[in-house]
Amino acid sequence: xxxxxxxxxxxxxxxxxxxxxxxxxxxxxxxxxxxxxxxxxxxxxxxxxxxxxxxxxxxxxxxxxxxxxxxxxxxxxxxxxxxxxxxxxxxxxxxxxxxxxxxxxxxxxxxxxxxxxxxxxxxxxxxxxxxxxxxxxxxxxxxxxxxxxxxxxxxxxxxxxxxxxxxxxxxxxxxxxxxxxxxxxxxxxxxxxxxxxxxxxxxxxxxxxxxxxxxxxxxxxxxxxxxxxxxxxxxxxxxxxxxxxxxxxxxxxxxxxxxxxxxxxxxxxxxxxxxxxxxxxxxxxxxxxxxxxxxxxxxxxxxxxxxxxxxxxxxx
Numbered sequence: 497x498x499x500x501x502x503x504x505x506x507x508x509x510x511x512x513x514x515x516x517x518x519x520x521x522x523x524x525x526x527x528x529x530x531x532x533x534x535x536x537x538x539x540x541x542x543x544x545x546x547x548x549x550x551x552x553x554x555x556x557x558x559x560x561x562x563x564x565x566x567x568x569x570x571x572x573x574x575x576x577x578x579x580x581x582x583x584x585x586x587x588x589x590x591x592x593x594x595x596x597x598x599x600x601x602x603x604x605x606x607x608x609x610x611x612x613x614x615x616x617x618x619x620x621x622x623x624x625x626x627x628x629x630x631x632x633x634x635x636x637x638x639x640x641x642x643x644x645x646x647x648x649x650x651x652x653x654x655x656x657x658x659x660x661x662x663x664x665x666x667x668x669x670x671x672x673x674x675x676x677x678x679x680x681x682x683x684x685x686x687x688x689x690x691x692x693x694x695x696x697x698x699x700x701x702x703x704x705x706x707x708x709x710x711x712x713x714x715x716x717x718x719x720x721x722x723x724x725x726x727x728x729x730x731x732x733x734x735x736x737x738x739x740x741x742x743x744x745x746x747x748x749x750x751x752x753x754x755x756x757x758x759x760x761x762x763x764x765x766x767x768x769x770x771x772x773x774x775x776x777x778x779x780x781x782x783x784x785x786x787x788x789x790x791x792x793x794x795x796x797x798x799x800x801x802x803x804x805x806x807x808x809x810x811x812x
Contacts, residue, residue: 500805502653506531506759509649510642511752512659512805513699519755520695521777526755527764528779534798536778538600541589545603547809549678549720550662552577552612554638557626557663561635566620573616574609581605602680602722611678611720611727618729624665624674624716629708636664640808641707647749655752658805661700664710671712672733673700677719683730691717692734698744701736712736 500510508515508530518526528534555576559569581588587605594601626635638660645655663674675696681687691697697715704712714735721728758764771780781797782790 497804498806502649502651506762507649507651507756508759509653510656510658510805511645512657513696515803515805516699516748516751517695519751521773522767522770523754523758523764524766524783525770525777525779527758528782528794530803531764532794533800533802534779534794535801537797537799539778540801541600541603545608546678548577548580548608549612550638550660550676550809551580552608553615553662553676556612556616557635557637561626566616570613570616573612577609577612581608596724599680602724603678607722607727611722614727615718615720615729619718624667624672627664627666627671627710636661636708636710638662638809639664639708641703642806643703643707645748645752646745647752649752650756657699657703657706659699659703660809661703661708664704664708664712665716667716671704671710672714672716673704673712674716674718675700677717678722679719680722683719683721683728687719688717688730688732691715691732693740694734697734698736698741701741702745705741 498510500515501508515526515530518529552573556569556573559572560566564572589604591601591604591606594604626637628634629636640658640660642656642658645657648654661673662676665672665674679687697717700715701712704710714733717732717734719730719732721730766783768783771777771783777783782793785793
């Protein structure tokens with residue numbers, strides 16, 4: 497797998513919305529996550545849950561485009577889920593084996609299958625219809641993108657923007673990116689306010705226009721709330737004007753130039769005004785320690801998992 501960094505340097509040339517978001521929140525957070533590969537113990541559970549959730553939607557939608565009816569496509573999807581979550585002779589994260597006091601216990605096999613089935617039933621006649629690619633003739637589902645940002649690193653290496661779009665759909669005569677989220681939070685206005693303005697929503701809007709030549713009005717956020725006794729679904733819209741996208745691209749160029757400076761100096765400053773935002777940074781307890789001992793606390797409280805924007809998302 498190619499490295500997202502320039503050869504022999506810490507200058508990142510391949511960016512996705514996740515790594516860019518870390519940089520915007522706090523350069524030190526970016527350093528710990530992207531440069532050094534630290535993640536919180538248990539964070540991989542939420543990442544894997546999300547990957548399998550997206551795979552299930554892809555399986556269902558391809559089955560429908562093959563001409564299968566809803567029930568048959570759903571049976572194929574559930575079969576995929578059950579096989580995908582069977583590990584070494586046992587189910588992946590069975591609810592009975594998890595602590596009910598741990599919020600991560602909601603990200604388990606049973607609730608994953610339930611959430612997928614209920615979502616498919618609710619939206620089997622979805623008015624948001626998947627668009628077909630004018631170039632390939634295939635449905636625009638789980639679209640991998642990689643394109644040059646239009647400006648270069650100081651070393652004449654072009655920046656590359658990459659990632660995945662869940663779907664591009666048509667709704668009431670307008671094109672939108674659709675992005676699916678899973679959460680244990682209550683789905684109210686407070687939850688959806690976090691996506692407008694939001695780096696990921698702007699990133700996806702740009703990707704649809706540049707990589708897939710599909711002007712969109714913005715992003716439809718389909719959120720699934722997972723609780724002990726239910727899964728609940730709410731749909732919301734994030735609209736983006738051309739001026740807003742132009743402003744985001746101008747900001748992007750400045751942020752990436754800043755990242756070059758940090759990499760060249762091998763120093764990523766702490767943004768201490770972000771420590772208590774975004775639900776509280778997971779590295780807050782590390783940054784509160786003296787610099788001389790932070791590495792020891794990182795090793796005892798975190799684990800390493802390299803994040804590579806160029807890596808394909810999950811098995812296909």
